[in-house]
Amino acid sequence: MNVGxxxxxxxxxxxxxxxxxxxxxxxxxxLRLRDDRVxxxxxxxxxxxxxxKGVVEAILPRTTELLRPPIANVNQVAVVFAVQNPLPNFLxxxxxxxxxxxxxxxxxxxxxxxxxxxxxxxxxxxxxxxISYPTxxxxxxxxxxxDRLKELLKGKITxxxxxxxxxxxxxxxxxxxxxxxxxxxxxxxxxxxRHTTRSVELLALGDGYVADxxxxxxxxxxxxxxxxxxxxxxxxxxxxxxxxxxGCLHRHEPGCQVKAALEAGDISKQRYxxxxxxxxxxxxxx
Ligand SMILES: Nc1nc2c(ncn2[C@@H]2O[C@H](COP(=O)(O)OP(=O)(O)OP(=O)(O)O)[C@@H](O)[C@H]2O)c(=O)[nH]1
Ligand SMILES: [Mg+2]
Ligand SMILES: [Zn+2]
Numbered sequence: 001m002n003v004g005x006x007x008x009x010x011x012x013x014x015x016x017x018x019x020x021x022x023x024x025x026x027x028x029x030x031l032r033l034r035d036d037r038v039x040x041x042x043x044x045x046x047x048x049x050x051x052x053k054g055v056v057e058a059i060l061p062r063t064t065e066l067l068r069p070p071i072a073n074v075n076q077v078a079v080v081f082a083v084q085n086p087l088p089n090f091l092x093x094x095x096x097x098x099x100x101x102x103x104x105x106x107x108x109x110x111x112x113x114x115x116x117x118x119x120x121x122x123x124x125x126x127x128x129x130x131i132s133y134p135t136x137x138x139x140x141x142x143x144x145x146x147d148r149l150k151e152l153l154k155g156k157i158t159x160x161x162x163x164x165x166x167x168x169x170x171x172x173x174x175x176x177x178x179x180x181x182x183x184x185x186x187x188x189x190x191x192x193x194r195h196t197t198r199s200v201e202l203l204a205l206g207d208g209y210v211a212d213x214x215x216x217x218x219x220x221x222x223x224x225x226x227x228x229x230x231x232x233x234x235x236x237x238x239x240x241x242x243x244x245x246x247g248c249l250h251r252h253e254p255g256c257q258v259k260a261a262l263e264a265g266d267i268s269k270q271r272y273x274x275x276x277x278x279x280x281x282x283x284x285x286x
Contacts, residue, residue: 025054041072069213080162082113101232140170
């Protein structure tokens with residue numbers, strides 16, 4: 001029996017990456033009943049029948065389970081955006097980071113197209129690394145920052161997130177040209193509606209895996225996440241225990257240490273404003 005990881009699944013055929021290479025597998029009968037519950041990213045036990053065909057015998061316990069994109073065992077989200085073209089939407093980026101934090105996934109920040117505005121890229125890197133996120137400036141076009149990016153992806157199952165046109169696929173191609181991912185046809189793809197039919201796939205990169213999927217989780221908060229939200233801002237955490245009131249939501253409460261940190265410049269105004277916007281969304285609706 002061999003252990004491997006499902007990297008792709010279409011029409012009941014699962015591609016499993018094992019130490020001895022890729023094996024095309026069907027599911028053992030008892031697993032077929034839960035065909036919809038088998039996910040890309042699942043670690044599985046595989047056997048070979050006499051003709052050498054693979055059969056998935058069992059699914060090993062999952063550490064995580066994402067719904068959008070549907071992938072098991074993801075442990076990291078890489079938020080990829082461009083310094084410009086397209087210009088960053090900071091609220092959207094914070095939404096992605098917050099969603100990842102709420103799912104207990106670690107986050108790395110990738111600032112691509114550094115070649116278009118090197119100084120702007122440095123400012124952005126400063127902003128995100130102050131929050132505590134591992135941050136890298138890259139240029140897929142010029143091949144810059146790739147070693148550090150590779151380092152950040154090492155040994156992890158990472159899903160990419162970020163706006164269309166940021167250069168996610170371009171970066172993966174730069175790391176491994178044999179991937180030959182389609183790039184730069186954003187508007188054409190959208191017109192043909194082709195991007196929506198793309199299946200989820202894990203790409204082997206070094207000793208890790210990356211999913212190049214445009215969607216990441218749901219982008220608005222549930223109305224029961226009001227209390228959890230503060231913990232999804234890593235730079236708030238050192239202050240949370242010191243607010244005057246237990247249950248402080250860091251809005252107008254007296255003796256709030258998050259607001260004190262904001263006024264002292266230890267928490268950025270932009271992040272705090274986004275916290276308030278998201279807090280509003282997560283407020284209970286009766
Ligand atoms: N100047 C510059 N252009 C880049 C860089 N990286 C990517 N591009 C260009 O940006 C465009 C979009 O790149 P993609 O890799 O397709 O972007 P994506 O994030 O995969 O987009 P979606 O698949 O639609 O989500 C392409 O025309 C790339 O050639 C870069 O580092 N510098
Ligand atoms: Mg792409
Ligand atoms: Zn407070």
